[in-house]
Amino acid sequence: MSGHWNVISRREVFAIPHRITVAVEEVELPNGQRVKDYVQIEIADFVVIFAQTTGSEILCLRQYRHGARRVGLELPAGRIENLEAPIEAAQRELLEETGYRGTNWHPVGSFFLSSNQRIGLGHVFRAGAVVKVREPHSGDLENATVELLTREQLTSAVSQNEMFSGPSLAALALALI
Numbered sequence: 001m002s003g004h005w006n007v008i009s010r011r012e013v014f015a016i017p018h019r020i021t022v023a024v025e026e027v028e029l030p031n032g033q034r035v036k037d038y039v040q041i042e043i044a045d046f047v048v049i050f051a052q053t054t055g056s057e058i059l060c061l062r063q064y065r066h067g068a069r070r071v072g073l074e075l076p077a078g079r080i081e082n083l084e085a086p087i088e089a090a091q092r093e094l095l096e097e098t099g100y101r102g103t104n105w106h107p108v109g110s111f112f113l114s115s116n117q118r119i120g121l122g123h124v125f126r127a128g129a130v131v132k133v134r135e136p137h138s139g140d141l142e143n144a145t146v147e148l149l150t151r152e153q154l155t156s157a158v159s160q161n162e163m164f165s166g167p168s169l170a171a172l173a174l175a176l177i
Helices: 086-098 151-160 166-176
Strands: 006-016 020-028 035-044 047-049 058-065 070-074 077-079 099-113 119-132 147-148
Touching: 020 070, 047 058, 047 086, 058 086, 058 151, 058 166, 070 119, 070 166, 077 099, 077 166, 086 099, 086 119, 099 166, 147 151, 151 166
Parallel strands: 035 119, 047 119
Antiparallel strands: 006 020, 020 035, 047 077, 058 070, 058 147, 099 119
């Protein structure tokens, strides 16, 4: 396997602090070849939660996603704020977005949306025995509907392309392995 690439220079071309940074790097590959315009797109790290009730129903959100220009089904998720630990962000996001709290929290893995450009590091958590403790109040732009689905209903939704969000699909794969 080849070694690490050396970053010769880095030029930031666009940034919104704590949200997104686009940079162009000059990199040197292990074989000495140089690439002068290797793009890096960095977004805030985030969490995705696979949450189940005591009845084994899986907590999902149905909401409009402007990038996709359609409504779809997703797992609860959100970005990690400031100096939050990923588990703290997962617990906060679950409560804010769904009104549910869970116990038996377990990390199940992490993934990059794009490992070439370092687009978003997602941390996936499983939460068991989730119960509703209040109404959702995320303060986000989305108008989400909380849905409790059986594994069969969720499998059907995935096969019918109702769940098209990469982070939700990756989280499902990690949580169900």
